[in-house]
Amino acid sequence: MDTVSGWGRRGTAGTSIASALAFEDVVHGYGPVRALAGISLVVAPGEVLCLLGPSGCGKTTLLRIASGIERPQAGRVLIDSREVAGPSTFVPPERRGIGLVFQDFALFPHLSNLANVMFGLKALPKADAERAARVALSRVGLADHALDYPHTLSGGEQQRVALARAIAPRPSILLMDEPFSGLDSRLRDAIREETLAVMRETRATCIVVTHDPEEAMRMADRIVLMREGRIAQIGTPRDLYQAPADLDTARFFSDVNEVPGVVQGGRLITPVGYFAAPGLAEGAPAVAAIRPQSILPRPAGMCVPGRLVSRRYLGEVELLEIVVQGMEAPLKARVRSAEGLHPGRDIGVDVTASEVLVFAAPAA
Template sequence: MTTMTSPSSEASRATATPRHATLLAMRHVRHVYDGAQVAVDDVSLTVGPGEVVCLLGPSGCGKTTLLRIAAGLEALQEGELSLRGEPLSVPGGRHVPPEKRSVGLAFQDSALFPHLRVLENVGFGLESLPAGERRERAMALLEQLGMADYARTYPHQLSGGQQQRVALARALAPAPALMLLDEPFSSLDARLREQIRDDTLHVLKRVGAGTLLVTHDPEEAMFMADRIALMHDGRIIQMGTPRELYCEPEDPFVVSFFGAVNEWSGEVRDGRVATPVGPVAAPALAEGARARVMIRPEALRVTPVELPDDERREEPARRGQVIQARLLGRSSLVQLHARGADGSEANLQAQVPGVFLPEPGQPVALALDTSQTFVFPAGAGA
């Protein structure tokens, strides 16, 4: 298979994704199971032509239910649902069945027909086309996904990753306006998952299909999505570009969902909150208010301090001592005991690029990247 370079920059995504049109629109959708369990609660979102929108969140947050409503596998109970401006479903009324919706579906289980060869699986939904044209379209998609050599192979002869590629080709074959993907890569091992989602993103952008993708993996969402809808307890907590969610979180849940954080609480004094790694600005909070400070591990800059004992008084005020360091591959995780200028102390962790393995007990100087430091009112959070 040919490995392609990922169109990962947000600039290229913005250029490739039309923002002026709406393909799928969901307005104030609410869905309740068994009359009591609220799975989706007042959710509104849109997907544009050629745009990849990820529904991200923990298990049970409602993301798969929302995808099933878009697919027509669940009836719309409350709200509005339209594709290209045409209603797909009306609560208690009109309901366009899945096969009439111009949507392609791909799930974690590839669900290929075991008695059909790969080429026949991909062409299954193209019965209305002449045989030659059906074969040509199926082969073109298999070629794009690196599976042309397996056209005459049966599904049981393929690996899991190959089956997922075939399932994607089958979903794309009828040229749907909208692709709906439910955790399609979660059953694959890490290296294969990276390759297949890279290939998938290229194909989706090439064919120009709008896509709604369900995932619980923040890294996957940031790689795949033009926009992310982060869900919790049936609601969208924040929706925006990967950069907006990571760098401009609107809720503590958003910060913590994208990885471990160091946390402190304190009072706002002179517009700042004291922490063991220095004061943090809190311009949005009133003087004397209780605050919740969240600092990402990568926001901490760690520098070894090598001074003789009689010069220790010259160490910077923001300092700490290494507890232990572990190599994670592309980065190192350093656990520290920090002591601030105000006498406050805490254990925290820093994530440092590359190999950085200071010995336990090593004194270090600490600096703070405020762009990855967030302050919320105490008690805030989804």
């Protein structure tokens, strides 16, 4: 069984001089498929930034272009204002000062863990390279496995060897492509937190690719949400969760009840209440996006009348489904306690109006 309890003491990873990374109108494609449609983005020195989005949105392509694995078809990539990829410039990966951690770890099976970590230290004398590799392995809690081979380790331990290999040269930029997606869910949180601690210690500029919104919110200083090769929204985790730019972004970060209505007098009129609708035209169709935790069951006769049709225990919360007159689909509510609530009974439905997000209705 893998464990992270043996990770080295914090403050021992060694530091880097962080670099700024910039993309200027980057375009790339594969045949007729446009993977990136003009990406412009600046990552500040020492920032941890997550590229977030569904499969095929272009996030891994952008990471590969940053690393130098691929050359953009148009646009420029700059490190500390120095062009490393552009119409007439291309600096190869090994000269960019970048560390890489891939989804499949990409370890050499015929090399020991120590030799895997030393692989990126060829510019150093062998003794110095071994010393630096052992320090990196110690920081991720694998000093005792230096002479073992990757196949003898668990998936979580292999991920830690890959991290040690990436940080050993003290890169100014660290790129990670879905580094935790193959790990057991019971270990993912702990390994992710320790990995983040190492990233903070190295002080490198970090870009992490993920399709998991919660992972992005746990790790990132800023999140770049991508959609179909474009940037849909950039901001802090709080920005994207509390003020999503559109309904699709709201859907991506959490479950939402989508309640249609019509704007009247600056408010969206729906079967479950009236909600502020600034910026939307009078008479326009719109949608209230209501998160399940914003729906509060009340005694029958209070608030909007409804009927509880199902109740499921999920551990820390219970999931309720409530039908309300005028709505085709039942509302989903998440509550800490559903004591006294029974399926088939009438209840009242209250909504925390300040948490409701209102958007123009999607095009048909």
